[in-house]
Amino acid sequence: MSRFVDPLVVGRVIGEVVDLFVPSVAMAVAYGPKDISNGCHIKPSMAAAQPLVRISGRRNDLYTLVMTDPDAPSPSDPTMREYLHWIVVNIPGGTDATKGDTVVPYMGPAPPVGIHRYVLVLFEQKTRAVDGMTAAPADRAYFSTRAFAAAHDLGLPVAVVYFNSQKEPAHNRRR
Amino acid sequence: MDLGDGGESERKGAAPPMPLARQGSVYSLTFDEFQSTLGGASGGGGLGKDFGSMNMDELLRSIWTAEESQAMASASAAPAGELQRQGSLTLPRTLSIKTVDEVWRDFVRDASPGAAGGGEPLPKRQPTLGEMTLEDFLVRAGVVRENPAAAAAVDAAVPPPLAARPIQVVNNGSMFFENFGGANGASGASAMGFAPVGIGDPSHPTMGNGMMPGVAGMGVGAVTVGPLDTSMGQLDSVGKVNGELSSPVEPVPYPFEGVIRGRRSGGHVEKVVERRQRRMIKNRESAARSRARKQAYTMELEAEVQKLKEQNEELQKKQEEMLEMQKNKALEVINNPYGHKKRCLRRTLTGPW
Numbered sequence: 444m445s446r447f448v449d450p451l452v453v454g455r456v457i458g459e460v461v462d463l464f465v466p467s468v469a470m471a472v473a474y475g476p477k478d479i480s481n482g483c484h485i486k487p488s489m490a491a492a493q494p495l496v497r498i499s500g501r502r503n504d505l506y507t508l509v510m511t512d513p514d515a516p517s518p519s520d521p522t523m524r525e526y527l528h529w530i531v532v533n534i535p536g537g538t539d540a541t542k543g544d545t546v547v548p549y550m551g552p553a554p555p556v557g558i559h560r561y562v563l564v565l566f567e568q569k570t571r572a573v574d575g576m577t578a579a580p581a582d583r584a585y586f587s588t589r590a591f592a593a594a595h596d597l598g599l600p601v602a603v604v605y606f607n608s609q610k611e612p613a614h615n616r617r618r
Numbered sequence: 619m620d621l622g623d624g625g626e627s628e629r630k631g632a633a634p635p636m637p638l639a640r641q642g643s644v645y646s647l648t649f650d651e652f653q654s655t656l657g658g659a660s661g662g663g664g665l666g667k668d669f670g671s672m673n674m675d676e677l678l679r680s681i682w683t684a685e686e687s688q689a690m691a692s693a694s695a696a697p698a699g700e701l702q703r704q705g706s707l708t709l710p711r712t713l714s715i716k717t718v719d720e721v722w723r724d725f726v727r728d729a730s731p732g733a734a735g736g737g738e739p740l741p742k743r744q745p746t747l748g749e750m751t752l753e754d755f756l757v758r759a760g761v762v763r764e765n766p767a768a769a770a771a772v773d774a775a776v777p778p779p780l781a782a783r784p785i786q787v788v789n790n791g792s793m794f795f796e797n798f799g800g801a802n803g804a805s806g807a808s809a810m811g812f813a814p815v816g817i818g819d820p821s822h823p824t825m826g827n828g829m830m831p832g833v834a835g836m837g838v839g840a841v842t843v844g845p846l847d848t849s850m851g852q853l854d855s856v857g858k859v860n861g862e863l864s865s866p867v868e869p870v871p872y873p874f875e876g877v878i879r880g881r882r883s884g885g886h887v888e889k890v891v892e893r894r895q896r897r898m899i900k901n902r903e904s905a906a907r908s909r910a911r912k913q914a915y916t917m918e919l920e921a922e923v924q925k926l927k928e929q930n931e932e933l934q935k936k937q938e939e940m941l942e943m944q945k946n947k948a949l950e951v952i953n954n955p956y957g958h959k960k961r962c963l964r965r966t967l968t969g970p971w
Contacts (some may be wrong), residue, residue: 449921481918
């Protein structure tokens, strides 16, 4: 079951974060009871804790999940593109992200200005990532999903899901 | 419209046109003046080009350029320059085609019912674009909405050199009067089919009004002045406009705000304009993003709907098949209820005992 790519193109996720790819793995992302469909809106407070990310795929294939924000700090002036929120590697196919190894711990969306896109990209690993091979980037800002994929020979994504998030009125915002 | 302090006094005959507190803005220049200024002084891009054939963009650009250069030249300009310039004021313009012209024609069409009596539409119409101040024109064209009187008051209040400024008049209204009545004298006015009016001539209020619509009626969209208003009415509306706009911090729409500031503080014009343009671009991008977001989400939902529909269809088909199967089974059971039983019976019958 492959997701449609079009919303990703229109939402400029394909182009600004990843290149055109053919989805081959199903990835279902859910923040609590809320299933994420591309382009939906999630309040930062709802996304404070890491989502449940279930993937299809064969059990002995391993996958890498990357979550980034290409709109940091402001969509009209994304000088920090991309801002890294999460990296999990070695996720076995047919399981969820908790079965993988967290390289960069999850950080919920906290968009300061404007409506940000938060993109979850799934790559299929060619080999098992061993400790130290995927060292955590020193800085969450200025991350590049493409460069990361290239550096670890991950190729094109196999699944991408993204959602939008916007700063909430001050008092109920949590990080 | 916008009879500022200077304008008022002028109107009451208190002051001859010359000692008027003048402000240096190019916006108070008429088209003719502006063109001569341009031709003479600035090296701007629109130099020497006929305004009638300019589009509004070009016009604005040349105005801005001129404003810059004028700001520099202003201190040194001599009173003699004024007379010359004003001489060029009354030159009737052959109005050629193109955008400024078209805009102008619209004005005329709008204003003509309000023009002074049907008697001389032509003499009125022909000279007026040349005589219209840039500010008036811009205001009317909907490019800006601002009353120069406010700015003029500020200007007049601030530096002494400005009071002696040769260039032009405080505001459009007085400008107009000056053209007809004062500086150009009777010759200028009568050449256009008007008796000298306005300045120093309180006995012709109606005439003043007759002329106003050409100028006043166009000022701020809200102010419409009939041709036959009494001068009281005229003054009322003028007062209103002035009051409305008298605050210098009042927000004004796009191109003018920066210009005003520029007029006050010199060289910040470009900066402000640039900033505004950047903001505009950003705004546009943001709008595009917003549309894309919406579209993307819609597509996603449509895809989802499609997927669910297919799934639903599939499941329904399956369910039907299952029901069919069940029914068949049930029917089978009903149709030969004995088959089963017989066998059972038989089996029991053929039991070993």
